[in-house]
Amino acid sequence: MKKISLVIPVYNEEKNIPLITEALEGVFKNLSYEWEIIFVNDGSKDESLNVLQKLSQKKKYIKVLDFSRNFGKEVATSAGCHYAWGDAVITMDADLQHPPESIPQFLSLWESGAEVVYTVRKETQGVGWFKKFSSGLFYWIFNRISDTKSESGTTDFRLMDKKVIEAFRNLPERERMFRGLIDWMGFRRERLEFVAGERKNGVAQYSYGKLLRLALNSFTSFSLFPLRLAGYLGILITIISGSLLFIMLLTRFLDAQVFTPLAIVAVSTMFLIGIVLMCLGLIALYIARIHTEVSGRPLYIIRESLNVAKKK
Numbered sequence: 001m002k003k004i005s006l007v008i009p010v011y012n013e014e015k016n017i018p019l020i021t022e023a024l025e026g027v028f029k030n031l032s033y034e035w036e037i038i039f040v041n042d043g044s045k046d047e048s049l050n051v052l053q054k055l056s057q058k059k060k061y062i063k064v065l066d067f068s069r070n071f072g073k074e075v076a077t078s079a080g081c082h083y084a085w086g087d088a089v090i091t092m093d094a095d096l097q098h099p100p101e102s103i104p105q106f107l108s109l110w111e112s113g114a115e116v117v118y119t120v121r122k123e124t125q126g127v128g129w130f131k132k133f134s135s136g137l138f139y140w141i142f143n144r145i146s147d148t149k150s151e152s153g154t155t156d157f158r159l160m161d162k163k164v165i166e167a168f169r170n171l172p173e174r175e176r177m178f179r180g181l182i183d184w185m186g187f188r189r190e191r192l193e194f195v196a197g198e199r200k201n202g203v204a205q206y207s208y209g210k211l212l213r214l215a216l217n218s219f220t221s222f223s224l225f226p227l228r229l230a231g232y233l234g235i236l237i238t239i240i241s242g243s244l245l246f247i248m249l250l251t252r253f254l255d256a257q258v259f260t261p262l263a264i265v266a267v268s269t270m271f272l273i274g275i276v277l278m279c280l281g282l283i284a285l286y287i288a289r290i291h292t293e294v295s296g297r298p299l300y301i302i303r304e305s306l307n308v309a310k311k312k
Contacts, residue, residue, distance in 0.1 A: 002087040003034040004107070007080030009073050010039050013094040014047040021055060021062065023100040031104065038063045038080045038308070039094075043070030056306040064306040071300045077156060077178045079300050081165050083308055090159045091178070098157035102194050106159040114190035116182060117159040122193045154179055157194070161187070174299055237275050 006024060010017065021037065028035050041049050041064060052064045065079055077091050088110055092098040098119075106117045156179055160168070164187050171181055 001032065001034045003036070003085065004028075005080075005084035005086030005089045006035065006037045007077060007084055007089060007091045008037060008039050008094050009042055009076035009080065010044060010048050010052070010094050011042045011070065011073070011076075012044050012046045012048060014044075014051050016094050016096060017048060017051045017055065020094050020096055020100070021059075023096065024103075027100045027103050031107065033107070036061045036063055036084075036086065038065065038084055040064075040076040040080045041066045042073065042076040043067050053306065060307055063308045064304075065302055065308060066304040066306075068301040068303040073156075074176050074178045075300050078168075078176065079302070081160075082169055083305075084165060087162050088159055089162075089165050090157075092157045098155065099194055102157075102192060105192055109190040109192070110159055110161065112190075113188060114159075115161040115164055115187035116189045117192060118179075118182075118189060119155050119157045119192045119194050121153045121155060122195055154183075158182065163187075174297075233275050233279060237272060 008020065017039070024037060039052050039062065041052060049066055056062045056064050065083060067076065080091070081089055090103065090106060102119070109117045158179070160182065164182070164185065167185055168181065
């Protein structure tokens with residue numbers, strides 16, 4: 001019997017954990033698979049860990065990884081995949097916005113030969129226009145500056161074959177975008193659409209600040225365009241500065257007091273300083289990534305594990 005591992009990162013989801021567990025039980029009782037749920041407690045501040053501990057004592061298929069602190073959703077999802085022993089791994093959120101009833105479709109496509117089954121949101125209930133707009137803008141920019149293409153509306157709700165997970169374990173980067181790494185690896189892929197419902201309990205833990213940080217990490221991980229942008233800006237500055245200098249000399253030659261030399265110099269200097277600082281900021285992003293990667297710290301620290309087999 002083939003085994004399916006479900007990886008679910010958890011951050012302050014005490015009320016949703018029993019609901020997602022019950023929903024998954026309802027799905028798998030009608031399927032001929034062995035299965036397990038790997039909950040990764042990402043430094044929750046509520047009673048999530050206590051709920052997980054009680055569930056793991058009653059149900060041996062529930063496994064728990066408890067982080068020593070909050071390392072972030074991307075790292076938590078990666079950790080669950082590192083400890084998953086299934087023939088296929090399904091990653092999903094704990095808030096029930098990723099519908100468990102789609103899992104049989106995942107498995108059908110997987111059995112038909114797909115090595116990655118990814119999902120695209122047709123609609124997200126209860127989400128404002130700004131979040132939808134910013135998500136679409138992110139994918140529009142990402143697909144134009146990166147060699148790795150990612151469809152707009154894709155999510156971490158996806159199935160990956162064992163061979164994909166084995167390849168994923170060899171990826172060393174610390175600042176990561178999980179779905180971007182899976183897209184980068186390739187493999188045979190199939191697409192599923194779904195409607196994301198509203199959260200059952202609590203509030204979304206991914207703030208706009210975290211989303212912005214994820215976007216910046218994604219741009220610098222999968223594209224060198226920001227570095228090239230500094231060079232392009234240098235060319236643009238040269239053209240603009242040369243044009244200003246030409247106009248300045250021309251007005252002096254014609255004795256037309258349109259611009260005073262001091263005003264032109266002051267504005268040009270401020271403009272150049274702003275562009276230089278922006279270019280240094282772009283370069284600093286990449287230097288910071290290099291520092292993070294070469295520091296050699298572990299991707300995460302596990303404080304406690306329950307029902308979990310030794311890491312591969």
